[in-house]
Amino acid sequence: MIWRLSGLAALVAVVELLPRLGVVSPDYLPPASGIAAALGREAATAPFWAAVGDTLVAWAAGLAVAIAAGVAAGLLIGSIPVLRAWTASTIEFLRPIPSVALIPLAVLLYGTGLGSSLLLIVYAAFWQVLVQVLSGVADVDPVADETARSFRLGPWARVRHVLWPTALPYVFTGIRLAAAVALVLAVTAELVIGSPGLGAVIAVAQSSGAVPVMYAMIVVTGILGVLINVGARLAERKVLAWHQSVRGEVAL
């Protein structure tokens, strides 16, 4: 743990020294202490926390919609082979479209409000969940499935006792990926479209020439990213405590 944190400390030291030694101009990269001071000043103001709240609300709402839609669509499409074959090409066509390419559409439909952010976040995060759920459903052990059938388990019981436990680790991988992507898109939407949130504060700080504040806000988005990833991993461990990937035991 100490060894890992020392890497971060070294990065902070480099950012402190580069401008102080004149390698880069402190006007464009303020020393780490200057960024920390700006962060401290901002953290004492209400608008800062409002911006953090706006970003987190957009992130959480977008992620929730993407997970719900991704899991539902994934289970449905994955468990019906005809549907899966019929949608495969469409999914492969839509999935690689970068969400940011939809910015003009988002602005046309929803203006500069929360709706624009949500459109971009949901679009980007949905595919992450869907593709993982599809893989999870495809991973069902045919012997387990046939055993369940010979025990006369109905479709719903088979989803509950065979499909879902198999797919769950994949679902969590999808959620973890989607959570990270959703934050990227939340900040992008705010930065480019100007929806309220940390990204909009970064844009205003940049146009105001307030360079330390701009870096401070970038640091905050980084901290949010770390917290989100740690949170997702903790949740994964708790829910999947029974699974061998978390137990770390060798399966027989």
Added chain:
Amino acid sequence: MRRIIAGIAALALTATGAGCGSSGGGGTTTENGVDQVKVGVIPIVDVAPIYLGQQKGFFASRKIELTMESGQGGAAIVPGVVSGQFQFGFSNITSLLVAQTKNVPVKIVANGVASTGAAGKDFGGVAVRKDSPITKAADLAGKKIAVNTLKNIGDTTVRESVRKAGGDPSGISFVEMPFANMPAAVEQGQVDAAWVVEPSLSAITGAGGRVVAWNYVDAAPDLTVAAYFASTKLVGEKADLVKRFTEAINESLTYADAHPDEVRAVLGTYTKIDEKARAALTLPQWPAQINIASVGTLAELGVRDGIFDGATPDPAKILP
């Protein structure tokens, strides 16, 4: 192949079904007759009066509840006003003239911001690095100059500065970049000069840079730089709201012009310009009257520089 087409067609159908949401045109009026109004602005020094006027209650007293929508950049404000997303917008005059040549239905309702008209004391100018060989406007001929938007008020007024100083503006190459990036670009020599406004102008001069041309001052005396506008639809249908908005803006402009200290304070509420820079920057002028002659001048300059793609704007159509 048939499967691909069928899948895409199914998706296209759902997409069109989901895409019919549209926003209303005229804003909403609450029961007690207060109009909720959205104004598309850019978070820069120029729009300080509307924020100050909001603080002072100049809008509330006229039963207008303001929401400022910033971000998206200036280019999106005109479409936003035409589509009814915003009831009013803030835009520079050249952009409004461009809109007029394309028959976009907008009309100016109030003055926005004006040049101080004084060389040496304006809020925008063409700046160079301390050790640059460029010392006067005529030297800018054939150089690389940064502007925030190509084919707009920046390049056309800079060309006029060079022309008036006896230089040939035809060889200037303009490059587009945000104002905030210009101090670094000038410092590192990526461009020979930059047309830049406050607070970035102060950043350049603070680092030892020099202003070699005051393009707003050279273009026309007391040039009107930008204005508040609405869609012609709103002007026709909600004449009373427009009238109250114009009065409130005019009161705000007059108040801002008379209280520079309060302007510097209000800048701290919607920008991140630090206190030192706020105290040092040069404020523009906020007359309530539009300088109509200068709008005509901008139209002529734009025609000469090919800003309007061969069309000739009719300023009378956008002026109130």
